[in-house]
Amino acid sequence: MTAPTTSLLVSTYNWPAALALVLRSALAQRQRPTEVLVADDGSRDDTAALVASLVPRFADAGVPLVHVWHPDEGFRLSAIRNRALARATGDYVLMVDGDCVLHPGFVASHVAFARPGTFVQGSRVLVDQARSARALAAGDTRFGAFDRGLRNRHYALSLPLLSRLVPPNADPLRGTRGCNMAYWRADAVRVNGFNEQFVGWGREDSEFTARMLAAGLARRLLKFGGIVFHLWHDERARAALDGNHQLYEAIVRTGASRAAEGLDRYLPAGRAD
Template identity: 40%
Template sequence: MSDFLISVIVSTYNRPDALRVVLSGLLRQSDRRYEIIVADDGSGAPTRAVVEEFAAKSPMPLHHVWHPDDGFRLSAIRNKGILRAEGSYLIFLDGDCVPQTDFVARHRMLAQAGMMITGSRILLGEQLTTRVVQGLPILDQGPGFWLVQRAKGQANKILPLFFRLPDISQRQVPGFKWRGIKGCNLAAWRTDIEMVNGFDETFTGWGHEDADFVARLYNAGIQRKKGFWSTEVLHLWHREAKRDQESPNRQKVLRRVESRETRAESGLDECRRQMS
């Protein structure tokens, strides 16, 4: 069963320069048993042009799902990506997170029945990000380059670039823990995602739709493993949106953890009906 098809769902919004780098990384994967779904939250023509360029040269299937720009609707476009995907295992990746060449292979190695994976990231600084989107081949750089970037504060960590840990027991997370949930690098089995009705589209504005997704999977009996020292992506710099810790979205997640709810209020089923 190790040859199951993986669908990498890349969410993006009006950042074609970053998306170009991410898709370049995906086309260099050592594991070739996967497809790419670009889940586009209403971007304009430049993003479409990048997707069409890469679709024309990708040896793997590459599809583009899009809906009109009507504010931040990440959950909705991810659900559309899920419905377009054909894989039995889904990896969610943000369009500004560059995967290393063994990214798909490492996720496959960690995949396990009854488990989801929350991956991790290496944060790149503004100056290094500018060089990357201007053409610096970031995946081809060696230890000397990365030591300099770490010293300059242009990378928050570098050791996971050169060392990999196996599927050790320390990866498993007991209970529901908010820490370490990264929607930019997250994986789960399609059957489990269907069971919880995908992402909840009632989460409006930016923030916590990823934690809600993980919480409902946990409530449904799906345990969590961390992808540290294995699945790190290079997260290109951008200004962080402020995430209010007392926001309605956060409070909704806390209520769901307490109530043990599993299904999204408006998720895959509702998305499927709207698209039919």
């Protein structure tokens, strides 16, 4: 199979120091993405300035860097992801959060693992507060499996041969996290992207996964590859979680595969892929 073109979609909100590390780690990939899209959920001007400052470096590497922004009207992650997906041109989307620093083999291992008719849930290595602070202060994107300050460090081991031996979860919705996920863009279009009925933190990733499954796609787990290092931060406000969970359960019960309010509002008329 010919290697797909890749769109690295990085979501962010008002943490340019962390975003800088993530973008620098994207440039340090052994196999660079075809393009990088920053899905910005209404950050201040310092995030836009950071992205603008890095555009020439990405251009020199032959990788377009695109800043996709909308005004800050609360947590609207689904909407900004859809806006970025509408701008994406790659066959395969690698989706991470703007506080997840990429292992140098992140893109290559995801591409090697990609298969038609499937989407992928990756893992994250949790970096503690002290180690995160040191990385941010030094602008350091290099993390090793045996560094101090890492939790679940076994996820930091890059062992491609073992990746293919990891069985799927008995519950295909277990452990869903949008901070490290990969899918074919055409499949995301088919399910109409992310559901913009979800406003506020919580369950938007699980609902997207449930609709991908309802569309007949298989979910695969990528372990020992596709590695990201998740920087420490305070937990987000969870006031919307109960309501979002109820919405999630209601949609799952219907077996719907397509979001009622989703990606199609941003696609040019007549464009289906």
